Amino acid sequence: xxxxxxxxxxxxxxxxxxxxxxxxxxxxxxxxxxxxxxxxxxxxxxxxxxxxxxxxxxxxxxxxxxxxxxxxxxxxxxxxxxxxxxxxxxxxxxxxxxxxxxxxxxxxxxxxxxxxxxxxxxxxxxxxxxxxxxxxxxxxxxxxxxxxxxxxxxxxxxxxxxxxxxxxxxxxxxxxxxxxxxxxxxxxxxxxxxxxxxxxxxxxxxxxxxxxxxxxxxxxxxxxxxxxxxxxxxxxxxxxx
Amino acid sequence: xxxxxxxxxxxxxxxxxxxxxxxxxxxxxxxxxxxxxxxxxxxxxxxxxxxxxxxxxxxxxxxxxxxxxxxxxxxxxxxxxxxxxxxxxxxxxxxxxxxxxxxxxxxxxxxxxxxxxxxxxxxxxxxxxxxxxxxxxxxxxxxxxxxxxxxxxxxxxxxxxxxxxxxxxxxxxxxxxxxxxxxxxxxxxxxxxxxxxxxxxxxxxxxxxxxxxxxxxxxxxxxxxxxxxxxxxxxxxxxxx
Numbered sequence: 001x002x003x004x005x006x007x008x009x010x011x012x013x014x015x016x017x018x019x020x021x022x023x024x025x026x027x028x029x030x031x032x033x034x035x036x037x038x039x040x041x042x043x044x045x046x047x048x049x050x051x052x053x054x055x056x057x058x059x060x061x062x063x064x065x066x067x068x069x070x071x072x073x074x075x076x077x078x079x080x081x082x083x084x085x086x087x088x089x090x091x092x093x094x095x096x097x098x099x100x101x102x103x104x105x106x107x108x109x110x111x112x113x114x115x116x117x118x119x120x121x122x123x124x125x126x127x128x129x130x131x132x133x134x135x136x137x138x139x140x141x142x143x144x145x146x147x148x149x150x151x152x153x154x155x156x157x158x159x160x161x162x163x164x165x166x167x168x169x170x171x172x173x174x175x176x177x178x179x180x181x182x183x184x185x186x187x188x189x190x191x192x193x194x195x196x197x198x199x200x201x202x203x204x205x206x207x208x209x210x211x212x213x214x215x216x217x218x219x220x221x222x223x224x225x226x227x228x229x230x231x232x233x234x235x236x237x238x239x240x241x
Numbered sequence: 242x243x244x245x246x247x248x249x250x251x252x253x254x255x256x257x258x259x260x261x262x263x264x265x266x267x268x269x270x271x272x273x274x275x276x277x278x279x280x281x282x283x284x285x286x287x288x289x290x291x292x293x294x295x296x297x298x299x300x301x302x303x304x305x306x307x308x309x310x311x312x313x314x315x316x317x318x319x320x321x322x323x324x325x326x327x328x329x330x331x332x333x334x335x336x337x338x339x340x341x342x343x344x345x346x347x348x349x350x351x352x353x354x355x356x357x358x359x360x361x362x363x364x365x366x367x368x369x370x371x372x373x374x375x376x377x378x379x380x381x382x383x384x385x386x387x388x389x390x391x392x393x394x395x396x397x398x399x400x401x402x403x404x405x406x407x408x409x410x411x412x413x414x415x416x417x418x419x420x421x422x423x424x425x426x427x428x429x430x431x432x433x434x435x436x437x438x439x440x441x442x443x444x445x446x447x448x449x450x451x452x453x454x455x456x457x458x459x460x461x462x463x464x465x466x467x468x469x470x471x472x473x474x475x476x477x478x479x480x481x482x
Contacts, residue, residue: 071414123377133414136364136389148377149389153412171394173312173374 114229160191355470401432
């Protein structure tokens with residue numbers, strides 16, 4: 001029996017693995033800027049916003065800050081960035097509209113088809129640092145057929161803290177060895193593997209745009225290595241219709 | 242604008258409202274008994290097992306006992322009941338098989354069709370005292386198309402404690418007034434309404450079998466009163482395909 005033969009649930013990193021956050025952000029930021037007559041390098045703005053993601057969560061992981069959901073961290077990072085760019089005078093509903101771009105990210109082209117195949121054989125869930133309200137709205141808009149929504153908020157711990165993986169396996173009534181994390185990021189998989197999870201690496205070569213330098217190859221012999229959810233469904237024995 | 246026009250999510254009581262726990266329990270208990278040559282009144286056994294449900298949760302609600310998921314409470318109640326009936330010598334895997342009958346309950350005939358209509362317009366979720374692992378397995382077997390799984394375990398509080406309703410609304414990024422509880426039980430709706438939820442009463446006249454005496458009518462003017470999820474979908478403005 002292969003290690004992955006024991007898997008009962010596949011849980012997915014979302015930003016970068018399931019959805020193309022960068023293109024979606026650039027598209028919406030550009031449309032917003034055009035409507036307001038604001039001309040900036042929105043690709044750079046998107047990358048700088050994402051750049052504030054890990055530092056904002058690190059405040060929570062370190063214990064310096066009480067539990068705070070990602071929507072609130074995204075909003076604070078945005079406000080700081082708007083100030084840095086000298087963009088002033090936006091109304092609250094405009095800040096809300098921009099913050100919730102993260103609810104409206106488009107999936108990679110293979111994501112929905114692969115998930116539909118996997119769902120017939122496995123429990124499929126998010127395992128994202130996005131909050132529950134963000135992830136469920138994204139799923140409904142994008143047609144992501146999750147069985148349930150798990151992540152940082154259901155564990156009250158942000159990946160890569162081990163509690164995030166362990167507590168969410170417990171919510172599924174599963175041992176970590178029965179759960180497989182699917183992610184486009186070697187560091188997420190390494191943290192999951194340390195808690196006993198199985199691992200599937202899905203290479204997303206353009207997550208960070210044309211100049212991407214990280215996560216272009218598997219840094220370890222993960223249980224599955226592929227470059228799409230179709231390849232993942234094949235590797236996990238889920239028949240095409 | 243009617244109160245229900247503001248509703249963004251419908252959350253459902255499950256045991257009795259979505260699934261017919263009693264018939265499902267009797268069917269599986271009878272099959273198990275026949276296989277083992279055990280002859281008992283399995284309808285009575287089912288009712289007595291369900292009768293231990295509220296007292297077992299009350300230990301947790303009162304604070305006398307640390308947080309314990311419903312699968313564990315169901316198992317303890319079952320073991321006590323088997324002992325009371327003088328049924329001895331079952332193996333652990335048999336106890337597990339019986340405990341997880343609660344994962345294999347059949348939906349009422351209107352449930353899936355109504356949920357599919359409601360899902361196109363609203364976030365739809367469980368709001369059950371069942372644990373997450375129980376509810377997701379039930380959903381996959383029965384084809385219940387939840388957007389996510391919420392309940393006692395995600396709030397770490399059992400209904401009708403107000404924290405269960407309030408914390409799960411927070412997980413949805415919603416004010417309680419934007420969430421509607423759907424339930425076949427007046428007391429559940431009353432507790433939800435006290436926290437600001439909207440309410441839909443779905444009468445299930447045979448939840449407790451032919452002699453049912455409770456919850457046969459609405460005890461208050463709930464926002465919606467109906468007797469099926471088809472009627473609920475109609476009341477909530479969800480078109481037939």
